[in-house]
């Protein structure tokens with residue numbers, strides 16, 4: 081390359097990297113078309129992979145029924161996909177035994193968008209992220225943090241495990257696979273920046289954030305203080321509608337006093353913690369169910385309908401929210 085041309089390319093590259101890149105989110109994006117009428121429906125399950133045990137198979141069966149009724153577009157997993165210690169590798173039979181052989185209903189043969197939970201970090205994390213699993217079962221999409229844009233709603237999946245101090249400072253006898261996460265401080269600050277800029281860029285009517293850990297919970301683990309202090313202010317500033325998580329093995333809906341964010345816990349995919357609840361009764365708590373089950377959501381331009389189900393398919397709780405149709409939606 082000749083001198084001036086070379087210099088021009090370098091300056092352009094410099095401007096792109098330094099000036100443009102920091103404002104653009106680095107998160108990988110997936111486009112998922114809504115139904116022809118513009119609406120969307122999906123299920124959420126969390127904390128599930130126990131080879132069918134602890135009612136996992138019963139939850140799966142009811143997910144199949146509700147999935148068919150609502151003609152779902154995809155399934156979201158809020159993490160802790162494989163107990164107790166994630167996958168040992170891409171050839172771990174648990175992928176068949178806890179996922180492929182369990183969620184067999186026709187309506188569940190859709191894309192599954194998965195995040196990682198703390199138990200997944202105790203195994204070979206890169207196995208769950210590996211395209212080899214997607215070759216075995218094309219439903220499987222698992223990344224640390226990513227975005228799914230459905231036009232009507234944008235979903236921001238956030239890797240919450242690395243935020244939690246306890247796993248680093250007192251791991252007890254667990255070994256966590258932190259490959260790809262260290263140095264931790266840099267990983268977290270990049271992630272928060274990416275989530276913030278992706279939310280700011282979003283033109284979707286509804287913004288939904290999904291993570292493994294609880295933001296607000298009266299269950300076993302309670303609130304996750306690290307994400308409440310670091311992630312929640314970003315969600316509030318960007319007017320996120322729903323924060324959806326697992327981690328506490330229950331079904332839970334908590335509203336908030338100081339914003340419109342609703343906190344929805346769907347962590348009842350298998351073993352649940354009966355009776356394990358903070359006895360304080362706040363009026364923000366719309367549902368606390370300490371048995372197994374899952375959640376559904378239906379979204380249109382003007383409305384979100386959420387429902388929680390037990391292992392018999394009974395609706396435990398329903399909730400709806402509305403937004404005006406704007407001229408720009410037409």
Ligand SMILES: *[C@@H]1O[C@H](CO)[C@@H](O)[C@H](O)[C@H]1NC(C)=O
Pocket residue numbers: 133134135351352371372391
């Ligand atoms: C399965 O669900 C039923 C009904 O909620 C409950 O009574 C039973 O204890 C559950 N079994 C396990 C192993 O969690």
